[in-house]
Amino acid sequence: MLSEIPCIRRTLPAALLAVLTPATAFASADSGDTAWLLTATALVLFMTIPGLALFYAGLVRTRNVLSVLMQCFVLVCSVTVLWVVLGYSLAFGEGGMGGALGMLLTAVFVSVGLGGAGYAEGVTMGGQFLVQALAVIATVIWSALVSYVALKIAGAVAPLRVGVDEEIEGLDLVNHEERGYNL
DSSP states (O other): OGGGSHHHHHHHHHHHHHHHSOGGGGOSOOHHHHHHHHHHHHHHHHIIIIIIHHHHHTTSOGGGHHHHHHHHHHHHHHHHHHIIIIIHHHHHSGGGOOHHHHHHHHHHHTSGGGTSOOOOTTOOHHHHHHHHHHHHHHHHHHHHHHHHHHHHHHHHHSOSSOOHHHHHHOHHHHHHSSOSOOO
16 A cells, blocks of 8 residues: 555665665665765754744744743753763664664574674573563653653752642743633
8 A cells, every 4th residue: 555655665775775774785885875974964953943933933922022032942851862862872873773672683683594793692682672672661761760860859849740729820921921812
């Protein structure tokens, strides 16, 4: 069904080839490709930060423009951090893989049948996958615990929620002295 769509028929083989090509094939960076990548990144940032922010700023009242501009800026900063934490490791990790997915797939692709170095004596693909999965689970648990502690510390310094009365009255009315919906 998907192969009937012309763009899928053309791009799917190219995408599979790019995913399955060893990372050593891309070891040399072309200066023209790098320059274009940096230019495209700058254009996207110019489009997102001022362009989208000013578009949304035109949809709100004058006194809320700064808030909208800062929300768009924080959004771009958050996506940048997410890219560094998640996307970069998937795109440029060891062997073309990284992060949790790369950890799990390392257990699969080390198999001699798939061109890998092979397992140690007495180790099977399932056993190696289990070890890798336990490492991923331990990392997730550790990250959750550290995030919980950080939120508790932040909550002790400054409240993370508004009061019950403010929530019942409505945040638009309390924070901006206006109603969001006149029903």
